Structure formats: C-alpha cells, structure tokens
Amino acid sequence: MRHGDKIKNLSRTKAHRDALLANLSCQLIKHKRIVTTLAKAKALRVFVEPLITKSKENTTHQRRVVFSRLQDKEAIKELFGTIAPKVAGRPGGYTRIIKLGFRPGDAAEKAMIELVDFNEIYGKGVGEDKTTTTKRTRRRGGKKKAEATEAAPAATETAVAEEAKQEDAAPAPEAPAQAEAPKDEAGEAKEEGNEEAKA
Template identity: 55%
Template structure:
C-alpha cells in the first residue's frame, strides 16, 4: 500500500535531503532557473512553493521562518525585495518544470525548473535565418553572365 507516502526521499537520509532542497531552493531564488533531474525538480517544487507563499507577508516572523528553511541570508533578502512583487501577486503556481531531455552521464530525466514570472530570457535559442545553399543562383547573380573570354563578368540588360 502507498498510504501516507507523499514525499520523495530521493535515496537520501533526512538531513542530506533537507540541506539539498534548501541549497537548490536558494539557488533557484538567486538565479531564477536551474537545471536538475526531474525527481529533484518535483521535490523542489513542493519545497519552495510554501516558502514563496510565506514571503507574501513581510514581517520579521516570516523572515525568520523562511531563513530557518533556506539558511541563506542573500536568498531571503532577495525573496523580500521589490523584484519579487509579481510573484507575490500570484495566487499560486510560482514554479514551472520543463522537461529538457536526458542527462548524458546516466541517462536520467533532465529538466529545467524556473520561476514563472522571470521567464523573460528564454533558454531556448531561436533559430536565426541561416543562408540556404541551393544549386540555383541567387537574384544577384541571375543578372550576371560570365563570358569565357578573359574571365570577365558582364551585366545582362
């Protein structure tokens, strides 16, 4: 039976798991997006969303509660800055998980977890208009005829 087993232990003991989730959440707050495995991203989402909800109330008590979970002064101060104003206005769903592919080392599912309101810079690069190579000549060279005598190029009228 699978009753009352709702958290993923991630094959780690309690202290290691909590410190790992704390470090990942503080780096997510600082950098706005991180790459990690899918299982860790899902566990991180459940860990960080209540923290962001607690940051809506800007009191000393909520700051201390969040600091006890994150253990990083810079991340806590960044969470209460005006930059996170958009996040505080949301009613929930602060993070997004995007499946990227598989990690090369062990072929585990690799994903990107990001804060929803900070997706201005997309990690996916848009393809630039690359030059197409065809056998046909371009518009510029259609009007030019190369004569065999002395290798000169003459313009066709």
C-alpha cells in the same frame, strides 16, 4: 503497499534531503532558473512554493520562518526584496518545470525549473508589473459584442460622410467625345460590320 508514502525521499536521509532542497532553493531564488533532474525538480517545487507564499507578507516573523528553512541571508534578501513584489498578484503556481531529455552519463531525466514571473519568453517580462492587470472574466465576450455593434454603425456613418466630402471636392471627369469600340481578348477592336460584309 505504499499507504501514506507521499514524500519524495530522493534516496536520502531527512537531513541530507533538507540540505539538498535548501541549496537548490537558494540557487533557484538567486538565478531564477536551474537545471536539475526531474525528480529533484518536482521535490523542489513542493519545498520552495510555500516559502514564496510566506515572502508575500514581509514581516520579521515570516523572514525568520523562511530563514530557518534556507539558512542563507542573501537568498532571503532576494526573495523578500525582488521576488515577493513580482509574485504578489499570483495565487500560487510560482514555478514551471520544463523537461529537457535524458542525461548522457546515467540516463537521468533532466528538467529546468524556473520562476514563472521572471521568464521573458513565456510571460510578460522581467521589468513589467503584473499587479496592475485587471482580473479576467470567463464569459465569452458579451460586452465586447455589444461594443462592436455600437461601433460598427458609427464607423459606417463616418465613412459615408468622408466619401461624400471627397465626391464634392473632386472635379467630375469629362465624358469622352467618342465611345470606343469594344475590344476582344487580343486587345484589337472588333469590326462587327466588316466581318459580315466580307462574308
């Protein structure tokens, strides 16, 4: 039975596992994405996301708590200086795991783990600030429909006014002196009376 067996051991002792996850976390913070095995990526997500949450509060105490887990001053500077302002408006879920298939040597399943806010393809991009965005509502467009119905009559009124101005400004076309005979499919004028006379 596996009651209470929630920790991903990764076939390592606690000291070895903590050192591994601290090193992977430092590399993820510095490079914003790393490629590793799927099992390590899932264990890393559980390890690094609470540290990113702690970095939102830039105090000496929080810096010391994070440093006790990572033991890397450069990573701490990057985390509190660059990453924390970027993820300030995000309530968790700072990382994304993308599966990359199997490794040829030992058939281990590889995955890329990355910081969501630093992806230029999926997200808004590195240089843009997400804290200024407004909160999205989940209602299905009640306000938008009302605005659209108000805007539609105004748009039609302006279109009618513009057409009237164009008609006033444009000269009336002259009527042709002689009405043309209707043409058939080949483009030749029909001779209705001539055909009856020939018969």
